[in-house]
């Protein structure tokens with residue numbers, strides 16, 4: 001883009017009377033959607049609500065829906081916009097509080113409902129058990145590590161039958177990581193708790209979630225593996 005290039009941002013606001021269309025200069029070939037939002041707040045509308053922290057794709061705070069697809073504003077280049085107009089909306093399936101800022105509590109409540117924290121199999125053990133680096137379990141767990149709790153996957157499956165009270169793709173992924181981790185002592189109980197959602201969430205929805213996950217977590221394979229573990233669990237019960 002040349003130095004006089006501009007891009008138009010259409011921003012979905014919580015106040016329907018709020019200004020929602022802004023023409024923003026593109027100052028650098030590396031400028032991001034987050035730079036455009038900051039430019040609007042500094043130059044046109046200081047009330048525009050959006051969230052960010054790290055600016056380097058690590059914190060997950062800046063996830064929104066850009067032209068219909070979940071993305072991080074700090075990682076989406078304005079130069080990638082072909083139409084010259086960009087529609088920016090808050091994440092779906094989470095309550096919008098102020099413009100692009102959503103309430104993330106339902107996301108974290110999903111993780112809590114899934115019991116997605118390690119419960120040590122040997123709580124009194126003093127030395128740290130190590131998963132062998134070359135084990136299949138370790139490889140499967142590491143491939144699923146690195147969730148930045150951005151909420152993009154929950155947004156991508158919003159509208160699915162199970163998404164209302166469901167725990168969400170990130171929580172299912174965490175449950176699988178724990179089920180594969182021999183240091184955890186609650187895997188079986190957790191599988192029972194999430195069995196309904198694992199069965200009910202469609203492969204298409206999970207593929208959508210995977211396609212927008214900035215951490216590139218293999219969410220489709222996660223769902224398949226969870227379904228298999230749940231089926232084994234049912235057979236054993």
Ligand code: SF4
Pocket residue numbers: 060146147148149150151152153154169170173209212213214215216217
């Ligand atoms: S699984 Fe991916 S999309 Fe979902 S919250 Fe974690 S990083 Fe975001």
Ligand code: FES
Pocket residue numbers: 051052053054055056057058059060061062063072073074075
């Ligand atoms: S600001 Fe942290 S991921 Fe975008």
